[in-house]
Amino acid sequence: xxxxxxxxxxxxxxxxxxxxxxxxxxxxxxxxxxxxxxxxxxxxxxxxxxxxxxxxxxxxxxxxxxxxxxxxxxxxxxxxxxxxxxxxxxxxxxxxxxxxxxxxxxxxxxxxxxx
Amino acid sequence: xxxxxxxxxxxxxxxxxxxxxxxxxxxxxxxxxxxxxxxxxxxxxxxxxxxxxxxxxxxxxxxxxxxxxxxxxxxxxxxxxxxxxxxxxxxxxxxxxxxxxxxxxxxxxxx
Numbered sequence: 001x002x003x004x005x006x007x008x009x010x011x012x013x014x015x016x017x018x019x020x021x022x023x024x025x026x027x028x029x030x031x032x033x034x035x036x037x038x039x040x041x042x043x044x045x046x047x048x049x050x051x052x053x054x055x056x057x058x059x060x061x062x063x064x065x066x067x068x069x070x071x072x073x074x075x076x077x078x079x080x081x082x083x084x085x086x087x088x089x090x091x092x093x094x095x096x097x098x099x100x101x102x103x104x105x106x107x108x109x110x111x112x113x114x115x
Numbered sequence: 116x117x118x119x120x121x122x123x124x125x126x127x128x129x130x131x132x133x134x135x136x137x138x139x140x141x142x143x144x145x146x147x148x149x150x151x152x153x154x155x156x157x158x159x160x161x162x163x164x165x166x167x168x169x170x171x172x173x174x175x176x177x178x179x180x181x182x183x184x185x186x187x188x189x190x191x192x193x194x195x196x197x198x199x200x201x202x203x204x205x206x207x208x209x210x211x212x213x214x215x216x217x218x219x220x221x222x223x224x225x226x
Contacts, residue, residue, distance in 0.1 A: 040218075042219050
C-alpha cells in the first residue's frame with residue numbers, strides 16, 4: 001500500500017519568503033507528526049496531530065511556524081518569513097493512533113533550503 | 116522527558132552479529148523503548164519496540180535489562196544494507212507523545 005508521501009521533495013526559497021510543505025499520511029492513520037532534521041542531527045519534534053487538532057505543538061520553534069490538518073488527513077506545515085536557519089529536512093510521520101506502542105511511518109522528507 | 120545515551124558510532128563486519136547499546140537510566144514505568152533506523156537520504160524506519168520483556172522480530176532482537184535502565188538492539192547477521200543511524204527512543208505518553216531521537220549510533224558494516 002501507499003506510504004507517507006511529502007511534497008515537494010526539495011524546496012529552495014529566499015530569505016523572507018513564505019513556504020508550505022505538504023504531508024499525505026497513510027490512509028486511516030489518525031496521528032500525524034512533523035519533525036525537523038538538521039545535518040548530522042536526529043529528527044527534532046515539531047508538532048503532533050490527533051485527528052484535526054494539534055494535540056502538542058510545543059516543538060514549534062516560534063510563531064513563524066504553523067501547521068494545519070483541516071480534515072484529519074493531509075497536513076500542511078507553513079513557515080512565514082523564512083530564515084537561513086530554517087534550512088533542514090522536514091519529516092512527516094503518521095501512526096494508526098497515538099498509543100505509545102504504535103509504530104510511526106515516516107515519509108522521505110522535504111529538503112528546505114533558504115538562501 | 117527521559118533521555119537516552121548511545122555511542123556515536125560502531126563498526127561491524129558483514130555477516131557478524133551486532134550489539135547496539137542504549138542507556139536510559141531515567142526511564143519511567145510508562146515508557147516504551149523504541150528503536151528506529153535511518154538509511155542515508157531516507158526517513159527513519161521502525162525496527163522494534165518493547166516495554167519489559169525481550170522482543171524478537173524479523174529484523175532484530177531487543178534485550179531489555181531487568182531494571183530497564185538499558186537495552187541492546189541485536190542484529191543477528193549484519194549486512195551492508197544495515198549500515199544506518201540507529202536511534203533508541205523512549206515513548207512517554209505523559210508528555211504529549213513526543214519522540215526524542217537524540218543523535219543515534221552510526222553503524223558502519225565492513226564487507
